[in-house]
Amino acid sequence: xxxxLVPGATxxxxxxxQLGRMLALAAAKLGLKTHVYAEDPESPAFDVASMRTIAPYxxxxxxxxxxxxxxxxxxxxxxVPSRTASILSAACLVRPSPETLAVCQDRLAEKEFxxxxxxKTAPYMKVDDAGALARAVAQIGRPSILKTRRFGYDGKxxxxxxxxxxxxxxxxxxxxxxxxxxAVVPFAKEISVVAARGPDNAFAAYDICENIHENHIxxxxxxxxxxxxxxxxxxxxxxxVIVDALDYSGVxxxxxxxVGEADxxxxxxxxxxxxEIAPRVHNSGHWTLDGAVTSQFEQHIRAIAGWPLGAPxxxxxxxxxxxxxxxLIGEDVLAWAKILGEPGACLHLYGKAEARPGRKxxxxxxxxxxxxx
Amino acid sequence: xxxxLVPGATxxxxxxxQLGRMLALAAAKLGLKTHVYAEDPESPAFDVASMRTIAPYxxxxxxxxxxxxxxxxxxxxxxVPSRTASILSAACLVRPSPETLAVCQDRLAEKEFxxxxxxKTAPYMKVDDAGALARAVAQIGRPSILKTRRFGYDGKxxxxxxxxxxxxxxxxxxxxxxxxxxAVVPFAKEISVVAARGPDNAFAAYDICENIHENHIxxxxxxxxxxxxxxxxxxxxxxxVIVDALDYSGVxxxxxxxVGEADxxxxxxxxxxxxEIAPRVHNSGHWTLDGAVTSQFEQHIRAIAGWPLGAPxxxxxxxxxxxxxxxLIGEDVLAWAKILGEPGACLHLYGKAEARPGRKxxxxxxxxxxxxx
Numbered sequence: 001x002x003x004x005l006v007p008g009a010t011x012x013x014x015x016x017x018q019l020g021r022m023l024a025l026a027a028a029k030l031g032l033k034t035h036v037y038a039e040d041p042e043s044p045a046f047d048v049a050s051m052r053t054i055a056p057y058x059x060x061x062x063x064x065x066x067x068x069x070x071x072x073x074x075x076x077x078x079x080v081p082s083r084t085a086s087i088l089s090a091a092c093l094v095r096p097s098p099e100t101l102a103v104c105q106d107r108l109a110e111k112e113f114x115x116x117x118x119x120k121t122a123p124y125m126k127v128d129d130a131g132a133l134a135r136a137v138a139q140i141g142r143p144s145i146l147k148t149r150r151f152g153y154d155g156k157x158x159x160x161x162x163x164x165x166x167x168x169x170x171x172x173x174x175x176x177x178x179x180x181x182x183a184v185v186p187f188a189k190e191i192s193v194v195a196a197r198g199p200d201n202a203f204a205a206y207d208i209c210e211n212i213h214e215n216h217i218x219x220x221x222x223x224x225x226x227x228x229x230x231x232x233x234x235x236x237x238x239x240x241v242i243v244d245a246l247d248y249s250g251v252x253x254x255x256x257x258x259v260g261e262a263d264x265x266x267x268x269x270x271x272x273x274x275x276e277i278a279p280r281v282h283n284s285g286h287w288t289l290d291g292a293v294t295s296q297f298e299q300h301i302r303a304i305a306g307w308p309l310g311a312p313x314x315x316x317x318x319x320x321x322x323x324x325x326x327x328l329i330g331e332d333v334l335a336w337a338k339i340l341g342e343p344g345a346c347l348h349l350y351g352k353a354e355a356r357p358g359r360k361x362x363x364x365x366x367x368x369x370x371x372x373x
Numbered sequence: 374x375x376x377x378l379v380p381g382a383t384x385x386x387x388x389x390x391q392l393g394r395m396l397a398l399a400a401a402k403l404g405l406k407t408h409v410y411a412e413d414p415e416s417p418a419f420d421v422a423s424m425r426t427i428a429p430y431x432x433x434x435x436x437x438x439x440x441x442x443x444x445x446x447x448x449x450x451x452x453v454p455s456r457t458a459s460i461l462s463a464a465c466l467v468r469p470s471p472e473t474l475a476v477c478q479d480r481l482a483e484k485e486f487x488x489x490x491x492x493k494t495a496p497y498m499k500v501d502d503a504g505a506l507a508r509a510v511a512q513i514g515r516p517s518i519l520k521t522r523r524f525g526y527d528g529k530x531x532x533x534x535x536x537x538x539x540x541x542x543x544x545x546x547x548x549x550x551x552x553x554x555x556a557v558v559p560f561a562k563e564i565s566v567v568a569a570r571g572p573d574n575a576f577a578a579y580d581i582c583e584n585i586h587e588n589h590i591x592x593x594x595x596x597x598x599x600x601x602x603x604x605x606x607x608x609x610x611x612x613x614v615i616v617d618a619l620d621y622s623g624v625x626x627x628x629x630x631x632v633g634e635a636d637x638x639x640x641x642x643x644x645x646x647x648x649e650i651a652p653r654v655h656n657s658g659h660w661t662l663d664g665a666v667t668s669q670f671e672q673h674i675r676a677i678a679g680w681p682l683g684a685p686x687x688x689x690x691x692x693x694x695x696x697x698x699x700x701l702i703g704e705d706v707l708a709w710a711k712i713l714g715e716p717g718a719c720l721h722l723y724g725k726a727e728a729r730p731g732r733k734x735x736x737x738x739x740x741x742x743x744x745x746x
Contacts, residue, residue, distance in 0.1 A: 028421045031722025031723060048401045293745060313717075336380055351380075351381065362404065
């Protein structure tokens with residue numbers, strides 16, 4: 001198979017946060033250069049990139065110049081404006097594709113895509129105005145969640161609709177923009193499948209991630225998730241259906257709810273319900289940096305470059321072992337010195353100056369039980 | 374213990390080759406910025422550094438500016454001019470110290486330091502001119518090796534002195550600079566100890582490295598070295614004596630010859646003879662990137678920052694497992710695509726444009742037997 005990139009090539013990365021930073025570090029390991037394009041002059045990815053562009057994502061002149069310096073563009077967030085994606089894809093490879101972006105950056109398009117692939121999601125309805133919201137509530141009931149179709153992350157752009165809440169006020173709270181109303185899924189646990197697909201259709205999934213959120217932000221991940229084997233296999237199968245339908249290239253994360261009994265006995269009815277698709281490396285895959293043969297960041301670079309995928313095998317895979325990743329959010333990061341002193345704890349800091357509340361400052365990975373104690 | 378650096382601080386790195394590059398990558402993982410100072414505009418470390426200075430190591434104005442932007446300076450090579458080290462250390466911390474540099478950049482000073490610490494080396498004599506060379510040959514015999522006192526690496530700056538060679542011509546071949554004559558040690562194998570010491574006297578050694586050289590360049594390393602336990606322990610003890618005597622901060626590599634029977638039976642007489650001290654991260658420690666809990670690069674950053682040392686434990690440490698590192702020298706690197714397709718092989722490329730003969734282009738690490746086959 002011909003490779004799309006050779007060592008020494010430059011990958012453009014849209015977005016300069018910690019995901020862009022860890023992608024740039026992985027590219028460097030493989031002898032590739034990176035050009036990071038981001039709006040914020042303080043973007044942490046700039047510190048490890050060969051080239052930097054500070055410009056808005058709508059700056060067509062800057063985008064054209066950027067595209068002229070790179071062989072391929074990828075991104076760390078799915079809210080890349082479609083005009084941006086089309087300017088870039090006219091000049092160079094964009095992976096994952098602009099078509100994938102279009103699906104994954106719009107909650108309605110994503111839900112419709114999943115429905116077309118016969119994949120179960122929470123019941124939902126399109127909400128374009130307060131009247132539509134009233135009709136959706138009549139159908140879906142309460143509590144339910146009103147979510148903007150675009151630009152949501154870490155709980156932003158969504159509001160829980162309880163009994164008695166004024167619908168018009170709620171709709172205005174979210175900015176009056178196109179939205180969807182989703183039923184609340186009574187899940188037993190949240191999982192994600194982090195997997196990669198190459199342009200040649202190669203596929204590799206990591207062990208399923210079991211995720212704990214706090215205040216809508218991922219707090220910790222445990223791999224492998226505690227699930228009956230057949231449910232884990234089904235989660236991977238659904239992911240494969242999704243990447244094939246998208247003709248996907250790169251690492252993807254598919255968040256799912258596990259509904260029903262999930263205690264491993266396997267005799268009760270368990271269902272998987274896809275919550276969200278992230279067409280990129282994902283926080284729940286950070287454990288792979290220290291806990292897998294190939295990290296999700298290297299895997300993404302391999303996949304978009306058209307290179308063979310790396311082994312996704314977990315380290316710490318002896319009987320009774322698992323891997324834990326804990327996010328350091330806001331002032332959690334003040335524990336850095338203590339974590340450095342903890343034998344076997346692998347600390348990652350993102351180089352962000354201010355530990356603002358809710359800001360992801362770093363993470364720590366542990367193989368449990370620690371192999372070195 | 375107070376830490377000398379906090380996350381967000383900037384570490385200056387003298388030298389922009391692959392060692393500087395991998396140090397910069399490790400610093401970034403820990404939330405530190407780097408400023409790489411190197412002469413060559415094509416230095417591979419520039420691609421992953423927050424700041425770059427392209428200037429000669431003797432440029433006092435550039436050095437002063439550089440020192441003003443960093444909290445601490447370290448280096449990837451020991452031939453830092455002493456004037457350079459003293460300008461820098463007047464402005465900020467330099468680790469390892471300028472005193473250590475002075476010892477390790479001069480083969481004579483290094484040998485005398487080792488002798489003072491009662492550590493065995495090859496017999497040697499100081500050679501300042503052709504007459505001294507004749508006297509040294511009379512004492513040490515042939516074959517022996519004439520080595521310049523400074524600026525030698527990968528076999529450069531040394532010549533094997535055989536029977537019949539003209540001494541005056543040989544001395545001129547090496548540039549007529551101060552040198553030493555060393556006896557040839559009939560070694561059974563070459564090993565190195567890669568270890569770290571913190572400013573608080575913390576110490577951590579990796580498993581002993583067993584090294585194979587080709588054309589004076591490291592070709593491969595195997596960890597752990599096949600040695601009787603008591604010899605391995607003695608190698609670590611000697612390293613500890615060395616770092617304590619130097620009041621060392623950082624990662625160090627001590628190359629040693631194993632003389633005598635080294636087949637593990639332990640009944641023959643085995644001696645260790647120190648060949649060279651590298652006051653820095655070292656090629657024979659590259660396996661730690663994929664084969665140890667903490668890489669030598671992260672360990673060096675931790676040590677010079679005054680942070681707790683990380684666990685040096687080997688991965689792939691089940692019964693019968695070991696780690697192998699193979700250098701990709703010159704056109705070896707053309708095998709990159711094949712290596713990418715090898716399950717479990719961890720490929721590192723240094724981002725160098727030209728695969729010149731003898732040039733270190735990358736390396737590959739394998740845990741043997743592969744845990745994923």
